[in-house]
Amino acid sequence: MSNLKIHGLLAEFADPHALINAAKAVRDAGYKTFDCHSPFPVHGMDQAMGMKRSSIGFIVAVFAFLGAVIGLGLQGWASTAAYPLVISGKPLFSWQAYIIITFALFVLFGAISAVLGMLRLNKLPRLHHPVFYSDRFKSASDDGFFVSIEASDTQFDAALTKTFLESIGGKNVEVLEGE
Amino acid sequence: MKTIEPNRSPSEIAVSAHGALESPLITGNQTFHSVTEKIAGILERKTPKGWYVGFSLAVSLLMLLVGTVGYLVWEGTGIWGVNNPVGWGWAIVNFIWWVGIGHAGTLISAILFLLRQQWRTSINRFAEAMTLFAVICALLFPGIHVGRMWVIYYFFPIPNQMSMWPNFRSPLLWDFFAVGTYFTVSLLFWYTGLIPDLATMRDRAKSRMKKIVFGLLSLGWRGGNRQWQHYELSYLILAGLSTPLVLSVHSVVSTDFATSIIPGWHTTIFPPYFVAGAIFSGFAMVMTLALIARKIFGLEHFITLNHLEKMNKIMLVTGSMVGYAYIMEFFIAWYSGNEFESFAFINRAFGPYAWAYWTMFICNVLLPQLFWFKKIRTSIPIMFTMTIFINIGMWFERFVITVTSLSRDFLPSSWDYYIPTIFDVFTFIGSFGLFFTLFLLFLRFLPMISMAEVKGVLPQADPHYGHDHASKKGGAA
Incomplete structure (x- = not known):
């Protein structure tokens, strides 16, 4: 004892x-x-x-922005450099059509960082x-x-x-x- | 600080400010402990016989699904009723229907949270669970309707052996991202909401097995305010991110149709119309499940007539929006002066699928109008029947949109009538098996109502309760 x-x-x-x-x-x-x-x-x-x-808002802002950049970057790179293919006579970098996936990745990265950030700030999980x-x-x-x-x-x-x-x-x- | 803590101005709004006007959210003079006892107690008692009956039925249907999908993989999509003009049959109809159902869960958990509608606390947990399971059922259909599902990875934007990349201008790919994100975010939201309740289950656990499982799942939650602070802001941000997401998901689904040139699909009204329909059918499904769970588990004090009536009002509103869209489509078809568009709509209402169109119209537009009457809004047998009709009607809406437009497009020589096969029916019925298997497992192993949130809206959760005379003004301090 x-x-x-x-x-x-x-x-x-x-x-x-x-x-x-x-x-x-x-x-x-x-x-x-x-x-x-x-x-x-x-x-x-x-x-x-x-x-x-709580500082979690800043964490989410950074990661959500990162998600949007990755989303737009992936689509732009794939459509102009990796696999350039003219579809329906549209420009290779037809950014208007890329907005939806950019937005989806913005939300996805934001949400994941909101949860992981919360756990990190709370020093969880711990046994x-x-x-x-x-x-x-x-x-x-x-x-x-x-x-x-x-x-x-x-x-x-x-x-x-x-x-x-x-x-x-x-x-x-x-x-x-x-x- | 207060602006970021919607959970913290709870009871005063409902009880003090409108005390005389509005009935309390939670009835039966609950204490914090009685809430825990009631909700956690459901999981600790012996499994009711009815659960086993329901579960065996659900698993039987799930087996039907597994068998049918197995046969589909073996034989190909030829076993379905899809034919040459109608290349999109029940698989797409079911996909849209299930995704739509999911929307109510997110609306309740995210949008009503941002609007500080405290009545959501009694229904948000299982509505979110419903969302997850509905989206799983929905994802099944695009997964299997491609025919050769072993090459479905073509869909993913990953480097592959063909050095090819998907077409990012295609709404089908937008769908993949939108629904995939939706599922992930809904799962995170649901799990985050569960953490404090999992800690409650951990602290109440008797068996070693439960202690370990709930101990791990609750991640060491201690309910300290230093944790609640980050937790609440994180929850608020998740709600803020989910709100535009949920509105975008069905909008993106609608672009699968709206970006094509098929008459009856090529309309700008689709995104808002799809979202309203999704919320409409989703609320109907939440209601169906809530009424059953309320009866079986005796949750009348938690899901009160007050809650049910509010949900009926939402159904009335969204049902009327959907009705407006149906009528507006006809107006635009006439006003546009486009003969193909006009034909598509006359054909919908009076052509070979008129039976489906009027089933949809009666179930979605006419019947919900009965909710204008308080007697009907507060009658449980009537609202239960109504929710079933609404879900039937909303399934037919997707059927009408998908099939009527395809079956008669521009050239009469390519017209054909679509008849589903028994395998279409089996797959659809089987998806209910998947849904209810998951839902019944959830009801049995996880708290179906958020204990922490319900406690937060009890009048005694207010720190001024019974102490401060100035508390009449509630959270305004």
């Missing part, structure tokens, strides 16, 4: 209202590496936690995370609302942080302990 390491603390709150207030309190106390877990996204939580806007050491945490995907503070936070102190979480109304404050 002595190998066990403390990864952080987990506290439970009653409802979205309590969770928002807790998030504000944790942020105001100066913690940085904390998270608020809920079964659905809670309205106003980003401001309460003091988070910046394990310290919050899963807690048995109570199972309800975070059902009807439980939790705040977790990670031990890597510069302000983290197992005893003090625990008292702090209890003082802001956290129930069942648990130490996330594991290998």
Whole structure:
């Protein structure tokens, strides 16, 4: 048992209202590496936690544009260089006809990058995370609302942080302990 | 921040703002836990007997499909009823019909999401599943109708042994890209929506097998707000990308016809007309499935009469658009002064396929007009019957467009009547086997209603619920 390491603390709150207030309190106390877990996204939580806007839009913009360029480039190259063939007397580079496939690849690349980008930013998939050491945490995907503070936070102190979480109304404050 | 989080201004719109006017989305005083219990519980209980009955029926039909397609590969497309003027028969009709059905799923999941129609949360998951399976059925037909399907890779823009490249000016190739993209994006959208619910299933799993499978599928989701933030924006972007995509897919399908010179096909009204028809038939199919699932699994609190009535209104609107298009085609045929065009339409309504034309007209245009009456919009037996008629009517629409124009084009000496063979019928019926096999597997193994989204529209999901007196203004804060 002595190998066990403390990864952080987990506290439970009653409802979205309590969770928002807790998030504000944790942020105001100066913690940085904390998270608020809920079964659905809670309205106003980003401001309460003091988070910046997600950067995923830029990722998608870049890849969607890349998709469009590849789409138009593929069609243009295939029809003018690789296999030039006059069809219905149209110019080899009849770009109007290429718009649909260009658009399709724009959407395809955009959508794939939206999903993969989201997973990348969320550091998913991953097989394990310290919050899963807690048995109570199972309800975070059902009807439980939790705040977790990670031990890597510069302000983290197992005893003090625990008292702090209890003082802001956290129930069942648990130490996330594991290998 | 709020502008990018449509999920986060949920209950207040439906409950606080219009509280007196509109009935709540989800009834039965649900709590977060009761939602989980109800929806996840369906998957954890013993498989109902009815499921086995339905599944064996579906698999039997699937076997019919496999057998017929096998015979098609062996013998060639000669086993079908296609003849010399009518080179496009049921395979194309079925393809368009199935792709069209898929459109409602994306409309519900993407367009209604952007329009912040919160009632979509109860039906979006299985409507999206329906989209995927309908598109799989649709893709089957172009796959097999080429005859020599072992060289279908000619279609792909890949370097091959002939140093040839496909013709990028061909609408058939546009179709390949449009439908292929549509399938991929629908799959991504559906899976992204499933991740939080898969985490719920993981956390509830009892057996080791389920723990591993749901654990892997949920990708380690923890529901932290740092994850929800990226997740929600990613979901919003997917919705934003899917919206023009879904409108483009059936438009592209319509260009298969519209870019040709055949009278009755060569019209500019086709893209919007096809899209309206697609949404129309798709909603009818969502409704058919929703009514059955609602009854069997007791989901009356989640898919309420309110939801059903809203869907009926959409069917009324799109049905009227389709009716407008039918009539406008006649007007243009007359107004254009083109004798071939005029003939094509008189032939449609009064020629040898008049029976098909009027079946289509009655099912798609006249019957849905009954939805103007609230009594009919809210009667479950009537709406169920109606959805079946609409789907029959929409199948006939594609049949009328494809077959009547081909069977009598410019030269009377090349006219011929098209009669399908039993193998056409088997392939079509068999495609239902494929569809329902996949759909029943989905109902059995994945949550059919999005738990995370339904919880998000409950009144208590609002952080101001029961605490803040200023919450009357809802998300305006």
